[in-house]
Amino acid sequence: MTPSPLGRAFQDLRAGWGQRELWGHLGWQDIRQRYRRSLLGPLWITISMAVTAIALGILYAGLFGNPLEEQLPYILVGFIVWGFISGCVNEGSEVFIANEGLIKHLPSPISVHVFRLIWRQMLFFAHNLVVYAVMLIVFPQPLTWRSLAAIPAFALIVLNGAWVALLAGIISTRFRDLTPITQSIVQLMFFLTPIVWIYDDLINSPNPDVADRARLAEFNPFLHFIEIIRAPMLGADQQIRHWLVVLAITVVGWVLAILVMRRYRARVAYWV
Structure with a gap:
């Protein structure tokens, strides 16, 4: 029995996940090729991110009058997640x-390329956590067992990254x-998202106009x-x-992605 278009969409995702060895290897190769002949390799991204975060931390700590040990970790973690x-x-x-050649010449589920992308970004994220570890030494944070919530939080972000890439x-x-x-x-949303500015500071501002705008x-x-x-973290x-909004977006986003896959998945090879 021929599966329905919706069934083929789910089949594509299952088959793509089943080819973990393929997209896992390709993800590693992407990083190796990008930093071929580089002494520090992917750590250049980590160093660049750390230098930018430190510079902005010092700048905004002075502008907002916040202690550096508060402003810098806030910005640094925000940069890691935003990256x-x-x-x-x-x-x-x-x-x-970007994968036109593989799509045309390698018969594989289109989800393979999405999984490859997400895996590559996860490797970059893991590299950037080195800076987070150093930050914890320089500026210790009040971490508790509740801090382990960062693990399911990251898993949710990964799930959303997958449907966004598909859609x-x-x-x-x-x-x-x-x-x-x-x-x-x-690029615009970077400035509209509280990454370099502390959201709670503006919400609790004595100026009601500033507080109202911050709530937007x-x-x-x-x-x-x-x-x-x-x-x-x-x-x-x-x-x-925050969790409720993210969970709602996750469900709605995956429904939209599946519906789009159901109708247009087979056309991707022709469009590229």
Whole structure:
């Protein structure tokens, strides 16, 4: 019996997951090729991120009058998480375009390329955690057993990165203008998301106008993704609303991605 289009979409995901050895190897190769002949390899990304975070931490600590030991860890963890999120979105929008040769000549599920992308971003995230470990030595945080919530939080972010890459990748393959638009939106959202500025400081501002404007950040979905993992990594109290929003986005996002796969999955090979 021939599976339905919806069944083929799920079959694609299962088959792609089953080819873990393939996309795992390709993900490693991506990193090795990108930093071939480089002495430090992927650590250049980590060093660059650390230098930028430290510079902004010093700058914004002075601007907002916050202690450096508070501002710098906040920014540093925000940068680490944002690097993973923005990488999934930006590279996800061209995940199939960038793999045109493999798609045309290697018969494999399209989800393989998405899993490869997510795996590569996870490796970059793991490299950046080296800076987080150093930060914990220089600026110790009040970590408790509740800080382990960062693990399921990261798992949720990974799940969302996968559906975003699937959805944006398929649409961008058909409409090529979407890729630069997506990258511009991600760049804009960096400034609208509390990564270098502390959200609670503005919410509790004595100026009611500033506090009201800061509350508009609640409509920014990136805020909730950042906070579900940054709070436990810094030993801060967690807010249930962030988890609820992220869970809702995860469910809705995967439903949309499956529906788009159901209808357009087979056309990706022709669009590239």
